[in-house]
Structures are given as structure tokens and as C-alpha cells.
Amino acid sequence: MTTFVDRVELHVAAGNGGHGCASVHREKFKPLGGPDGGNGGRGGDVILVVDQSVTTLLEYHHSPHRKATNGQPGAGDNRSGKDGQDLVLTVPDGTVVLDKKGNVLADLVGQGTTFIASQGGRGGLGNAALASARRKAPGFALLGEPGEARDIVLELKTVADVALVGYPSAGKSSLISVLSAAKPKIADYPFTTLVPNLGVVTAGSTVYTIADVPGLIPGASQGRGLGLEFLRHVERCSVLVHVLDTATLESERDPVTDLDVIEEELKQYGGLEDRPRIVVLNKIDIPDGQDLADMIRPDLEERGYRVFEVSAVARTGLKELSFALAGIVAEARAAKPKEEATRIVIRPKAVDDAGFTVTYDEHEEVYRVRGEKPERWVRQTDFNNDEAVGYLADRLNRLGVEDELMKAGARAGDGVAIGSEDNAVVFDWEPTMMAGAEMLGRRGEDHRLEAPRPAAQRRRDKQAERDDAQREYDEFDPF
Incomplete structure (x- = not known):
């Protein structure tokens, strides 16, 4: 049964916004x-x-x-709907968030670091919020916007100061078990370690974390064995420790060749050239192991490596190794720049940025309107309500969509699509839409809500209506 997973594809969907409410206040003597x-x-x-x-x-x-x-949707009596509850997903320290194309969206390091993976939809405005001096009684409300849905990939990169690398059965798990309180599974066959083990080491006043990276064999950087899955776990370390087996029983292998092979795999993976290296010659408690360590140590030191001879079983040489690692970790921490406060990057829009574009889609044979505002307004519109559709027409006209369609060559009857290809509202364009108020009357103006007129004024208005009707009849009568 799987107990460790360091890469998953997650499908997240935020909550939809609640619809606004269209309601008229009613009470006794004030309907x-x-x-x-x-x-x-x-x-x-x-x-x-x-x-x-x-x-x-x-x-x-x-x-x-x-x-x-x-x-939740809004209600009458100016009652707003309840906000949806945020869904909080906990992830390990060192989790990287990517999109489906592999672009990094966030690198989550540090307790409590947050990232909004999917944004909830805005709630729709009720007709009380849409009322104005010209639109006193809107008979519609705006719909809530759908929540954002996206597919993301989570990758875990272990946050450790020291990474132990080497062939399977080189003694990495044994070494981490004696340096720290970690209790990894240990055996003498390849690929005993199937997950990165993490331990905490205290050396003097320095406390650091140490991890062993499993599965590094020739071809690991190209996906052979388990190496490619776990090479990402060495990216955050401050120092790399090559653990070499001086008691290997395989005739075709020797510690120096093992070192060269692992270094080549790290080079192929990339991004680790600047990390300091330490070589640990393990299993010197075995007579042949000590002899081999004495033989190859001068060659390794000539290459510039710091070499430590240890035995995880006999627990020799561990103190010197632990304090040496602590010194390197302390230097690396001191060299890191102090974390700066969160910066807000302001990217102002260009002066001539209209906030939308109009292009002709030859494949679909429509003029396509793309932009945050028009697409959001379309999502908020109840197309079963003529007044709401007219309100949308007025908003688009004020934004300048009508003028841009004319400049692009659109003519009466041409198709216009607002939105992306897979989620667009398509309609036949009529230039008269630029005067949406003339199409549907003066939306939202209810004479019943206006102040009462004096009786004399009402009589004069009534007489004027009769005179107009008589004049129209006289002009129409052919006799």
C-alpha cells in the first residue's frame, strides 16, 4: 500500500457566487x-x-x-446571502504548485505559507444595489459568477539542509539513523529505501535536517529506477554528502567509480553545481573496508573533496562528520539574504488599454470580443430577463464595444461572440443595440414610485394626451 506520495494532480473548484435578488419592499399602506x-x-x-x-x-x-x-443567494428586505466557506488544504513544507504545462505558480516554503489555488466567484448584485436616480426600480438582479476551476500539479521537494546521495545499500539509511532519531527501514538489498527519510541532527548550537535520497543508479536522471522521482528532493539542500560503500561485494564496482556515476547523474539533472560536496567512506568497521578507504582517500582529497571515514554500525567518526556538516550549514544560512517583506508589484495598464479586444474569427465567422469586463458582465446576466439584457447592452456600449465592432468592419446581422471559443455567448449584432434604452424603454423607471403630481397638473397632462390623440386621428383620416 502506498504510504508516501510526492507528486499528485489535483482538480480544484472554488464555490460559485450566489445570485442577487430582485425584490420590491412592501408594507401596510406602502405597497x-x-x-x-x-x-x-x-x-x-x-x-x-x-x-x-x-x-x-x-x-x-x-x-x-x-x-x-x-x-448563498440574496433575499428581500436587503438581506445579503451568506458567503461560501473557504476550503483549506494542508500541504507539506516545500510543496511546489504548477499548472498543467509545468509553469510554477507558487513555491510554498515555511509554516503557514498560503496560496489561493482557486478563486471563488463574486456574488451577484441585488436590485437594491442596482438602483440609481435614473433607474429607481430595477426589475432584475445580477447572477453570481461561477467559481474558478483548474487542474494543478503538486510536487514535494524535501526541505533539508543536508542530502545524502549514493548507490542503494551504501549505508545512507544506517547513517541517518545514527546521526538523528529517524528510524528508517534498513536491509542489505537494493532499493530498501523507497521514500526520502528525514532526520533532525543537533551538533553544538546548530540544529539541521538531513535527508537520504533513494534510488540513485546510472540513468536515474533519465528516469531509470527510482532516481528521477526523488532527485527533486536534493534541490533545496545546502550540502551534498556522497556516501560511498567501501565494503561492496560487487567486483565491477568501486567507490570512486560510484562517485563519478552519481556526480554525472546530478550534472544531468542540473541546478546543483554550486552545492558544496563532502565524501563519507562508510563501513570502515570491516577490515577490507578500512583498507579500501586508506587506498582511495588520497585520490579523493586530490580532487578537492573533504573526506570522512565512518562506521554507522560501530558509530565511529560520526561526531567529526556531524560538526563538519553543522559548520557548512551555518555558513550557508549566514550567506542567505534575509527574507524581505512581501512586496506588492503594481503593473499599471497602458493609457490606451480599453480593457477588451475585438478580432474576427475566420474559422467561426464571428467577431470575437475578449476582455475581463465584458466576459464577467455576460456571466452576470440573466438572459431570460429582457431588462437585464438591455442593461448588459448599455454597459457594453459605455465600454466602447459598439464602436470597436464598427471599426473592425462589423455590419448588421454579423455574428458576435463574447468569451472564449468553448464558453461564449453568440448573438447577431444590430447597430441599434448602441441605444439599448430605446429598444426596451427607460429601464428601471417605474412611475408608481415617483412623487404624486398635483391634481391640476394631472388634468393638464390628461387633456394634452387627448389633444395629441385627436391630432393623430385627424392627420390619419383621409376624408
Whole structure:
């Protein structure tokens, strides 16, 4: 049964925003008290949070589909809908978030670090929020926006100061067990370690973490064996420790050749050239192991490596190794720049940026309008309500969409699509839409909500209507 997972594909969906409410206030002796529809609630976000007590992505391997709750719709009497509850997903320290194309979206390091993986939809405005001096009684409300849905990839890169690398059965697990309190599985056959083991070491006043990286064999950087899965776990380390087996029983292998092979795999993987290296000659408690260590040590030191002879079984040479690693880790920490406060990067839009584009799609034979505002307005529109459609027409006209369509060569009857190819609203364009108010009347103006006119004024208006009707009849009568 799988107990360690360091890479998963996660399908996250934020909550939808609640719809706004179209309502008119009513009470005794005041049946038409004005619009009082409340706004819809915001949809919940999907948020990733680093929790250092979590060490694996196993939970998301079994349950890769996650969704936040929706916002509630608004109600009458100016009652706003309840916001959807955010869905918080805990991830291990060192988790990298990528999109399906491999682009890095976030690198989550440090307890409590958060990233909004999926944004909840906005709640729709109720007709009370849409009312104005010109639009006193809107008979519509805006719909809530759908929550963002996306597929992301989570990769775990172990956060460790020291990484132990070497052939299977070189003694990495044994070494980490005696340097720290970690209790990895240990045996004398290849690939005993199937997951990175992490331990905490205290050397004087320095406390550092140490991890053994399993599965490095020739071809690991190209996917052979388990190496490619776990090479990412050495990326964050401050120092690489080559653990060489001086008591290998394989005639075609020797410690120096093992070192060259592992170095070549690290070179092929890339990005680790600047890390300091230490060589540990392990298993010197075996007579042949000590002899081989004495033989190859001068060659390794000539190459510039610091060499330590240890025995994980006899526990010799461990103190010197531990303090040497602590010194390198302390230097690396001191050399790192101090973490700066979170910076807000402001990218102002160009002066001539209209916020949308109009292009002609020859394949679909439509003029396609793309932009954050027009696409959001379309999502908020209830197309079963003529007044809401007219309101959308007015908004698009004020934004300048009508003018840009004319400049692009659109003519009456041409198809216009607002949105992407797979999710667009398509309609036949009529230039008269630039005067949406003329199409549907003066939307939102209800004479019943206006102040009462004096009786004399009402009589004069009534007489004027009769005179106009008589004049039209006289002009029409051919006799």
C-alpha cells in the first residue's frame, strides 16, 4: 500500500457566487416601497496552506477532486446571502504548485505559507444595489459568477539542509539513523529505501535536517529506477554528502567509480553545481573496508573533496562528520539574504488599454470580443430577463464595444461572440443595440414610485394626451 506520495494532480473548484435578488419592499399602506433585493454571497476559495506536520501528498492521491462551497443567494428586505466557506488544504513544507504545462505558480516554503489555488466567484448584485436616480426600480438582479476551476500539479521537494546521495545499500539509511532519531527501514538489498527519510541532527548550537535520497543508479536522471522521482528532493539542500560503500561485494564496482556515476547523474539533472560536496567512506568497521578507504582517500582529497571515514554500525567518526556538516550549514544560512517583506508589484495598464479586444474569427465567422469586463458582465446576466439584457447592452456600449465592432468592419446581422471559443455567448449584432434604452424603454423607471403630481397638473397632462390623440386621428383620416 502506498504510504508516501510526492507528486499528485489535483482538480480544484472554488464555490460559485450566489445570485442577487430582485425584490420590491412592501408594507401596510406602502405597497411599493422601492427595491430591496440583497446581494448574493461570495463563493468559497480553495486555499493551500503549509503544515509542517504533514509529510506526504497521499491524501490528495486518493481524493484528487476538491470543491469549496457556494455562496448563498440574496433575499428581500436587503438581506445579503451568506458567503461560501473557504476550503483549506494542508500541504507539506516545500510543496511546489504548477499548472498543467509545468509553469510554477507558487513555491510554498515555511509554516503557514498560503496560496489561493482557486478563486471563488463574486456574488451577484441585488436590485437594491442596482438602483440609481435614473433607474429607481430595477426589475432584475445580477447572477453570481461561477467559481474558478483548474487542474494543478503538486510536487514535494524535501526541505533539508543536508542530502545524502549514493548507490542503494551504501549505508545512507544506517547513517541517518545514527546521526538523528529517524528510524528508517534498513536491509542489505537494493532499493530498501523507497521514500526520502528525514532526520533532525543537533551538533553544538546548530540544529539541521538531513535527508537520504533513494534510488540513485546510472540513468536515474533519465528516469531509470527510482532516481528521477526523488532527485527533486536534493534541490533545496545546502550540502551534498556522497556516501560511498567501501565494503561492496560487487567486483565491477568501486567507490570512486560510484562517485563519478552519481556526480554525472546530478550534472544531468542540473541546478546543483554550486552545492558544496563532502565524501563519507562508510563501513570502515570491516577490515577490507578500512583498507579500501586508506587506498582511495588520497585520490579523493586530490580532487578537492573533504573526506570522512565512518562506521554507522560501530558509530565511529560520526561526531567529526556531524560538526563538519553543522559548520557548512551555518555558513550557508549566514550567506542567505534575509527574507524581505512581501512586496506588492503594481503593473499599471497602458493609457490606451480599453480593457477588451475585438478580432474576427475566420474559422467561426464571428467577431470575437475578449476582455475581463465584458466576459464577467455576460456571466452576470440573466438572459431570460429582457431588462437585464438591455442593461448588459448599455454597459457594453459605455465600454466602447459598439464602436470597436464598427471599426473592425462589423455590419448588421454579423455574428458576435463574447468569451472564449468553448464558453461564449453568440448573438447577431444590430447597430441599434448602441441605444439599448430605446429598444426596451427607460429601464428601471417605474412611475408608481415617483412623487404624486398635483391634481391640476394631472388634468393638464390628461387633456394634452387627448389633444395629441385627436391630432393623430385627424392627420390619419383621409376624408
